[in-house]
Amino acid sequence: MNKIRTRIAPSPTGFLHLGTARTALYSWAYARHYGGKFVLRIEDTDVARSTQDSVDQILASMHWLGLGYDEGPVYQMQRLDRYREVVDQLIAQGKAYHCYSTPEELDAVREEKKARGEKALYDGRWRPAPGKTLPPVPGGIKPVVRFCNPQDGEVTWNDLVKGPITISNREIDDLIIVRTDGIPTYNFAVVVDDWDMQISHVFRGDEHINNTPWQINMFQALGAPLPQFGHCPVILGDDGQKLSKRRGAVSVTAYEEGGYLPEAMLNYLARLGWSHGDDELFTSEQMVSWFDGSHLSKSPAQWDPAKLLWVNAHYIKEADNARLASLVAAQLSKQGVSLSDEALARHLPQVCALFKDRCETTFALASWAAKFYADVRIDEAEFAQHVTDAVRPAITMLAVKLSACPWDKASIAAVIKEVLAAHSLKMPQLAMPVRVLVMGTAQTPSLDAVLELAGPTIVLARLAKA
Numbered sequence: 001m002n003k004i005r006t007r008i009a010p011s012p013t014g015f016l017h018l019g020t021a022r023t024a025l026y027s028w029a030y031a032r033h034y035g036g037k038f039v040l041r042i043e044d045t046d047v048a049r050s051t052q053d054s055v056d057q058i059l060a061s062m063h064w065l066g067l068g069y070d071e072g073p074v075y076q077m078q079r080l081d082r083y084r085e086v087v088d089q090l091i092a093q094g095k096a097y098h099c100y101s102t103p104e105e106l107d108a109v110r111e112e113k114k115a116r117g118e119k120a121l122y123d124g125r126w127r128p129a130p131g132k133t134l135p136p137v138p139g140g141i142k143p144v145v146r147f148c149n150p151q152d153g154e155v156t157w158n159d160l161v162k163g164p165i166t167i168s169n170r171e172i173d174d175l176i177i178v179r180t181d182g183i184p185t186y187n188f189a190v191v192v193d194d195w196d197m198q199i200s201h202v203f204r205g206d207e208h209i210n211n212t213p214w215q216i217n218m219f220q221a222l223g224a225p226l227p228q229f230g231h232c233p234v235i236l237g238d239d240g241q242k243l244s245k246r247r248g249a250v251s252v253t254a255y256e257e258g259g260y261l262p263e264a265m266l267n268y269l270a271r272l273g274w275s276h277g278d279d280e281l282f283t284s285e286q287m288v289s290w291f292d293g294s295h296l297s298k299s300p301a302q303w304d305p306a307k308l309l310w311v312n313a314h315y316i317k318e319a320d321n322a323r324l325a326s327l328v329a330a331q332l333s334k335q336g337v338s339l340s341d342e343a344l345a346r347h348l349p350q351v352c353a354l355f356k357d358r359c360e361t362t363f364a365l366a367s368w369a370a371k372f373y374a375d376v377r378i379d380e381a382e383f384a385q386h387v388t389d390a391v392r393p394a395i396t397m398l399a400v401k402l403s404a405c406p407w408d409k410a411s412i413a414a415v416i417k418e419v420l421a422a423h424s425l426k427m428p429q430l431a432m433p434v435r436v437l438v439m440g441t442a443q444t445p446s447l448d449a450v451l452e453l454a455g456p457t458i459v460l461a462r463l464a465k466a
Contacts (some may be wrong), residue, residue: 004036005200008069009190011043012054015251016061018243018303019205019235022269026203026232028067029270029284029291039197040072043190045183047077061252065262066284074197076189083184086192086222087145087177095221096177098143099126100135121173122146145178147188147218155213160201160230161296167213175214187214195224201293206231230293232273233300243303259331259361261319264312272301281314313360321349324362328352331366337374347372351453354445372454376440376462386433386442392466394423394430395437399463407456413448438462 006027010020031038040062044050059073090096101109101122110120126134127148149172156166177188184192194202209231219226234242255265266284274297276282276290316324325348329339339348351369359365387395401415420430432442435450438459444450451459 003198003200004031004034005039005198006031006036006203007039007041007194007197007199008067009041009043009193010058011046011049012051012058013046013049014054015253016058017251018269021061021065021252021265022235022272023203023205023232024062024067025065025266025269026230026274026291026296027201028069029288030201030203030293031070032288033291036200037070038067039074039199040069041074041076041193041197042072043076043186045076045186045189047183057251057253061256064256065252065266071197074193076184076193079189079193080183082196083178083189083192084182087184087188090147090177090221091145093221094128095148096145097126097128097148099146099174099176100138100141100143101126102141119171124174127174142180144176144180146174147177147214147221149174149214149217155216157212157216157226157229160203160228160293161232162206162209162298165209165212167210169213169217172213177218187211188218191215191218191222191224194227195219195222198225199227201230202227203230203232206233230296232296233298235272236300236302238303238305242300259327259363259365260308260312261315261362264308264315267315268308268311272303273297281311309360316356316359316362316365319356321353321356324352324356324365325349327362328366328369331363332370332373335366335370335374337370339373343373347453354449354453358445371439372458376438378436378440378465379442382436382442386436387466388433391423391425391429391433394419394425395433395463395466397422398430398434399460402451402456402463403460407452409448409452412451416448433466434463437465 008020008024008027010016010024016024028038030036042055042058044055055073062069087096091098099122106122109123113120113123126143127146128134150169152169154166154168156164159165175187176185178184193199212229212231216226237243252265256262263284266287267281270282270287270291271280274291275295276287279286282290325344328351329344329348332339348369351372352365355365355368359368398415398419401419402412405411405415416427416430419425420427423430427447431447434447435442435444438454439450454462
């Protein structure tokens, strides 16, 4: 098992979407579990749609998730000479051939086959065969290269997720492996790459199952060792439809920007198609120790935003306050709220410690923190409900007493208790209007703790608005 080599191979035609991130996680965890290597490959042969911005976002997403790769990134467009070498080898061995069929001819063949109720496969007109006379090579037409797929027999493999799968060679045709511009197609390039990189195990989405017979036949034609394949079911959105890059899937970086922690995202993604007993919450180190390729689900997983929030809230509660402060500071900076070095080093971690138990994202935590460093927008309905003429004398007394007391939690609590007794009030009757004035809302953590963190300057100025 010391030769385990896995890979993730996203195409840079958009962001790293959630399905690919899950596949990357499984591939990474499997390699780490067995002490193997994890390779990052960028499949950029779709020249028209590939962008450097997408590459950058993929790399940033992998870094944020903490899925470190041992080799790469390897770019397919830098390997064109290698693909040409293998194509020439296949053509010389009679295992691939040039095809000069025009798109119009291919469309006509497909329509004829459909009219006869047949599967619309390529008719093999340019495929060499003993005793067969090929059509004259037309002028002015650049050929594609097709792979000579076996015309009989079956392709069978024991899928790591789905078990034995068999597909008849009669169900697939001679695949185009090089386009007219000389650029290899996905199914061919991925075989050469996995061969050269000695990939032993391939985890990917089950939309690739139909590609696998072609790839296995090409591996065999090249005399290359076969990797083991594991096809993971799709992730469904809350509408029951497949999440995909082109339909509804949010990028990994969007979750980072939205205040999610990477350990929460990894934990949640892992459970979308894999389980370890009844464990719902676990570290990446625990996952690596458990992930041996078993217990992968054969059924599609349902994306549940509420469940992800629950997982994220758990990790926020567990997170180091200084780390949270750094993340919250970045969120505040985007809102135009700048912090002093002292606030970032000492005060903001204390704010995070006080409010993190009630926050599901660092974005929500930043919303609370902003109240300590910028003007507060008071909810008008809560102001009218709680800051009444009946309680204003108590608020005035509270401000006077606070202005003369030591600014620590115990002293503030004592002043609050004194004001309550003097005005015959219960805690909520005073605490809720004070919270509205100081924090903009009637619901906060312990009042004395909030006031202590807000500081006398802010507290007294906001109480004066009563």
